Amino acid sequence: MKKPDKSVAYAFKTEGLTRAFSGFRAVNEVSIEIPRGGVRTIIGPNGAGKTTFFNLLSGLFPPTSGRIYFGGIDVTALDPYRRARLGIARSFQITNIFAKLSVYENVRLAVQAVHDGSANFFLPARRMGDLATKTQAILGDIGLLPVAESLAENLSHGDQRRLEIGLVLARDPDVLLLDEPLAGMSPTETHATVELIRRISPGRTIMLVEHDMDVVMSISTSITVMQTGQVLAVGTPDEIRANEAVQRAYLGGLA
Numbered sequence: 001m002k003k004p005d006k007s008v009a010y011a012f013k014t015e016g017l018t019r020a021f022s023g024f025r026a027v028n029e030v031s032i033e034i035p036r037g038g039v040r041t042i043i044g045p046n047g048a049g050k051t052t053f054f055n056l057l058s059g060l061f062p063p064t065s066g067r068i069y070f071g072g073i074d075v076t077a078l079d080p081y082r083r084a085r086l087g088i089a090r091s092f093q094i095t096n097i098f099a100k101l102s103v104y105e106n107v108r109l110a111v112q113a114v115h116d117g118s119a120n121f122f123l124p125a126r127r128m129g130d131l132a133t134k135t136q137a138i139l140g141d142i143g144l145l146p147v148a149e150s151l152a153e154n155l156s157h158g159d160q161r162r163l164e165i166g167l168v169l170a171r172d173p174d175v176l177l178l179d180e181p182l183a184g185m186s187p188t189e190t191h192a193t194v195e196l197i198r199r200i201s202p203g204r205t206i207m208l209v210e211h212d213m214d215v216v217m218s219i220s221t222s223i224t225v226m227q228t229g230q231v232l233a234v235g236t237p238d239e240i241r242a243n244e245a246v247q248r249a250y251l252g253g254l255a
C-alpha cells in the first residue's frame with residue numbers, strides 16, 4: 001500500500017465532502033484542509049455534523065459524495081483498518097478494553113498486536129523486554145502507572161477513557177481523532193485528560209471535538225466551526241473568539 005507523504009502540509013484534505021441520511025445532509029459540501037501537527041479542534045452546536053465528519057475521516061462509513069485525502073493519498077474508499085495502517089487512529093468505545101485484564105496487560109496486548117500482528121502470550125525474554133518498555137512508556141503518557149495492576153473494569157470512568165486512548169497510542173498514529181474525550185469527566189479527570197492530550201500531541205496531529213470552551217480555547221492550535229453540516233469559520237482561538245458570525249451562531253454567551 002502507498003505510504004502517506006509526510007512532506008504534504010495537510011493531514012487531511014476534503015473536497016465537497018457530503019454525507020446524507022435519508023436525504024438530510026449531515027455533512028454538506030465540506031472542502032477544507034486540516035494542517036499537519038497541533039491540536040485541530042472542531043466545535044459547533046449539537047447536530048452540526050461534527051461526529052459525522054469524524055466518521056467520514058476515520059472511514060466508519062463512506063461519504064455520499066466528495067473525496068478525502070490523507071498525506072496525499074485518496075483514502076475515500078479505504079475501510080477503517082486500512083486507514084489505521086496509514087496512521088489514522090480513532091478512539092472508539094470502552095468496549096475495546098478487556099475488563100478482566102489488568103491495565104498493564106491491556107496496553108501490553110495492544111502494543112504486541114501492533115508489533116507482531118498477534119497476541120501470543122509466550123515470547124522470548126528479549127522481545128518481552130521491548131514490549132515492556134513501550135508498554136511502560138504508554139502507561140506513563142496516559143498517567144495510569146499507579147493503577148497498572150488494577151483490573152480495567154475497576155477503573156474510574158476517566159481512567160477507562162484514558163486507557164482507551166492508550167490502546168490507540170500503541171499504534172503510534174500520526175493522526176488521532178478524539179470525539180468529546182472529556183464527556184462525563186469530573187474536573188480532576190478533565191484536567192488529567194487535557195494534560196494527556198498536551199503530552200501526546202508533539203509529532204502528531206490531534207483532531208478533537210469538544211464542547212468545553214475553556215478547554216477548547218486553551219488547547220487548540222486552530223478551531224473549525226461547523227454549523228448545519230458546513231464550515232462556518234476556521235481560525236486560531238483568538239480569531240474564533242473575535243469572529244462575529246461565530247458569536248451570533250454559536251458562542252453567544254462566551255465573550
Ligand SMILES: Nc1ncnc2c1ncn2[C@@H]1O[C@H](COP(=O)(O)OP(=O)(O)OP(=O)(O)O)[C@@H](O)[C@H]1O
Pocket residue numbers: 021026044045046047048049050051052053
Ligand atoms: N446514522 C445516522 N442516521 C440518521 N441521521 C444521523 C445519523 N448520524 C447523524 N445523523 C444526523 O446528522 C446530524 C448531525 O449529527 P452529528 O452526530 O454528526 O452531530 P454532532 O455535531 O456530532 O452533534 P453533537 O454535538 O450532539 O454530538 C444530526 O441531525 C443527526 O441526527
Ligand SMILES: [Mg+2]
Pocket residue numbers: 050051052
Ligand atoms: Mg457528536
